[in-house]
Amino acid sequence: MxxxxxxxxxxxxxxxxxxxxxxxxxxxSLEELDKRYPKRELPFGAIVNRVAPSPTGMMHIGGLYVALVNRRLAKQTQGVFFLRIEDTDQERAVVGAYETIVNSLADYGLSPDEGPMHNSDGEIVEEGNYGPYVQTSRxxxxxxxxxxxxxxxxxxxxxxxxxxxxxxxxxxxxxxxxxxxxxxxxxxxxxxxxxxxxxxxxxxxxxxxxxxxxxxxxxxxxxxxxxxxxxxxxxxxxxxxxxxxxxxxxxxxxxxxxxxxxxxxxxxxxxxxxxxxxxxxxxxxxxxxxxxxxxxSAIQKMAETGKRKLSKRHDPEASVSYYWENGFPRQAVIEYLLNLANSEFEDWRRVNPTSDYTEFRISLGKMGQAGPLADLIKLESISRDILSRMPIEALYKVSYAWAFTYDKELAEEMAKDPLYSQRALDIERDSEKGAKRLSTLKDLRPQLAPFFDHFLPPANELPFPDNVKAEDRKAILELVKERFKDSDPPEQFFENLKLISAELGFAGAVKDFKKNPQMYKGHVGDVASIVRVAMFGSTRSPDLGQVLKVLGNQTVVNRCNRAISVN
RNA sequence: AGGGUGUUAGGCAAGUGGUUAAGCCGCCAGUCUUUCAAGCUGGUAAUCGCGGGUUCAAAUCCCGUACACCCUACCA
Known part of the structure; x- marks a missing residue:
């Protein structure tokens, strides 16, 4: 040739x-274009950047990651972060993918300064002087x-x-x-x-x-x-x-x-x-x-029997939607991603537990070069922290929003009396111990649902332990029914329980029981278990005294009666 | 095949020539305790992919090699 x-x-x-x-x-002409899109007047050092996804299906978690990094950098420098839709490949275009991109960014608080976004009516519109922001329109x-x-x-x-x-x-x-x-x-x-x-x-x-x-x-x-x-x-x-x-x-x-x-x-x-x-x-x-x-480096792998690429087809966690579906609050995902970007974020978070994450300054130079594996367990831990830190109103709001889509039954009950749900969710949260009972919103089922009669197991299926005889069980519940008052401080409940224990031949203190087990039918812990199962339908619950207080006199009596009715 | 990027404990990850290689998550144990969590205390685990070299000294610099991933499309 x-x-x-x-x-x-x-x-x-x-x-x-x-x-x-x-x-x-x-x-x-090029000159005309140059005039139409003049150099931006921004402070020195301001970064103008963007995220430019293709509307080819679901929003990838890696896309959210890149968007987060870009947006933070632009914000930190008083710059501009915009969204551009790269739809030049019509063959791969998927109907609805455009909306998915805009909605996902909005859901995660990453809406752009320019480009397609929601207006005050929730419609998708293009904002900005450098558009159009959809490539097929350019x-x-x-x-x-x-x-x-x-x-x-x-x-x-x-x-x-x-x-x-x-x-x-x-x-x-x-x-x-x-x-x-x-x-x-x-x-x-x-x-x-x-x-x-x-x-x-x-x-x-x-x-x-x-x-x-x-x-x-x-x-x-x-x-x-x-x-x-x-x-x-x-x-x-x-x-x-x-x-x-x-x-x-x-x-x-x-x-x-x-x-x-x-x-x-x-x-x-x-x-x-x-x-x-x-x-x-x-x-x-x-x-x-x-x-x-x-x-x-894109987040693209996961661990199982080995390492492999995070595949759109086989790994549901590749999709942004997976996280909310599985009860992870948006903020948890953001903070997890932020930690992937700059691992010192978690140190900062420990020092500034109540600050907004945007106060943390992200740095490109500190980003890792290796492709990280998606670590759902770590995410869960972050989610637990965030859920426990949230003000109760916010926790209720996010819980209801999640349940509204993924646990309709529960959401219906919650909506009947939001304050009741808030009090239930709030148990132990302000204590010294700082209970973290929700890892994800999926834990709403075991933690919140038992406060509603609707979700209790049938009376004859209550999981009572068999180390307490039925007659003792009934006697315990009769006394609780008689003596419980929701106006008492929650600590009072346990004091009462000790007295009940003593009256019925149970040790009021576990130590006493351990010293002389033959002298008692059991101890106050066993008595509490009976009450717990009768009240919560489960052998595990948050602080019992507080649970009963939230349930209120009438419900306590009802649930006692219900449990007493079975043999 | 050619080009490129990467490789620190089970996972995420600090660390860019110099004391016993941070921290978080996980896991295990103890503790607290009316259950389960949470909390607290302690512990576990990495010969820094492997092999050479430079140096008094290397996870950190150089060379080689293995593996993973990316690109080599009228896909982005």
Whole structure:
């Protein structure tokens, strides 16, 4: 292949460009675009960044992670964080995915400053002066840039078919040379003006490729704030910039959008590292100043029998929706992610238990370079802390919101008397011990539901321990029924229980029982168990005295009677 | 195959030449105790992927190697 690349005159280039973009006169000029999207006036050091997901299905937890890091960084520097929808691949587009992205970000408190977001009526609208923020609506901007590059010969039309490309790749593999469209393998570079003109006029489909200027034996470097200086070979591949349907590829959209949206920092998943040479080359081809690139390791693995990639198809925890479904409060997920980003966050949190997480300053340089495994157990621990720290009103609110979707039965009961539920949820929370009874909202069932008669097991299925005889059990409950008053302080309950124990031949103190077990029927703990099961339907409960106080006189009497009725 | 990124206890992770390699989660034990949690106290566990080298001294620097993942699409 000793052919020579075709050299075009500027007139030929102009003619071709106009042929390719027949509407060229309607396209904005680069100068116009520059005016339409002026440099942002922001404080020195302000970071403008974005998250740019594709609407291809569920929202990935990694996407939320990247969004969190970007947003924090922008906020910390009085910059701008925007959302752009990368929908250039219509084949993979999924109906509803766009809404999922906007809603997920909103749910997690990560709504952008610009881009698609909810208005006060809850409708999705686009805000911001640098839009549109959905790529398929930006066609004329891409075309304007492509037109400019065409005129300069920086890109060229390529008519190679899928079959030709496949065949060429096979040949390259056989020859053990690098695969791809580059140098002499880039057939489009050798087409004459006439050939191109007639093919276009004949309606043969084509793409627009970059005329790559890189050399394979040269390298290019940039400073990645997480990884330091990265040095990689220059790009030599004539990458497709505009697809045959006129829509740009990711790379071209990135160039155009992040330039005119005035993005200063690209903070994205590390799968993009290998594309940086191309991207730098693109900016250079336009004579534009490139943004800073830094790459975060995606959360993508999980432990089981080994390590493997966190798969969209097989690992439900890859989806953002999984966490709320499984009762993790949003804030727990955010703080877990934040801790993954900067592990010193948890030290900060310990010192500042009540501060908003946004007061913590995140730092790119302190982010890990390795891809972390999703650690649900750690998440659960964080969730437990957060749930225990929440003011009771907030806890009720999040509990009800969760139950409303995932435990309708319970939500119905809760709604009947919110204050009652709050008092039930609040048991032991303000004590010295700082009880943490809820790890996730799924624990609402064992912790809250027993306060409602509706959820108690049938009387004959109450799990009474068999070390206390039925007659003693009934006697205990009769006395509780008689003596319990919800106006007494909760500590009083246990004092009463000791007296009841003594009256019925049980030891009032466990120690006494242990000393002389033969002298007693059992001890106050056994007596408490009977009451617990009768009142809570379970052998485990929060502080009994407080439980009874919340239940109230009438319910205590009812539940005693109910339990007494069985043999 | 070529290019790239990574590899510190069960998991997350500090640490960038110099005392016994932080901390959190988990796990185990003790303690508290009317149950279960929580709390408190203590414990467990890493020859820093492996092999060389540089150095008085290396998890930290250099070389090699293994493994994992990413890219090499008209997907992002």
């Amino acid at each position: 000793d052919k020579k690349e075709t050299q075009f005159t500027s007139t030929e280039l102009q003619t071709l460009a106009e042929l390719i973009f027949p509407n060229w006169q309607k396209l904005p 066609k004329e901007i891409y075309h304007a840039c492509a037109f400019d590059m065409l005129k300069r010969g920086a890109i060229y039309p390529c008519f190679m078919t899928k079959e030709e490309l496949d065949k060429q790749r096979e040949e390259q593999q056989k020859l053990e040379v690098r695969t791809g469209v580059y140098k002499e393998w880039a057939l489009g570079r050798y087409l004459s003006f006439q050939e191109i003109e007639s093919k276009i006029k004949a309606g043969i489909p084509y793409v627009l490729r970059l005329r790559a200027l890189g050399e394979i034996d040269k390298t290019i470097s940039w400073e990645d704030e997480i990884r330091g200086t990265l040095t990689v070979p220059e790009n030599i591949v004539d990458t497709v910039l505009i697809k045959s349907d006129g829509i740009p590829t990711y790379h071209f959209a990135h160039l155009v959008d992040d330039h005119f949206m005035r993005t200063t920092h690209i903070i994205r998943a590390d799968e993009w590292i290998s594309s940086v040479p191309l991207h730098l080359q693109l900016f250079s081809a336009m004579g534009w100043e490139p943004p800073f690139y830094t790459h975060v």
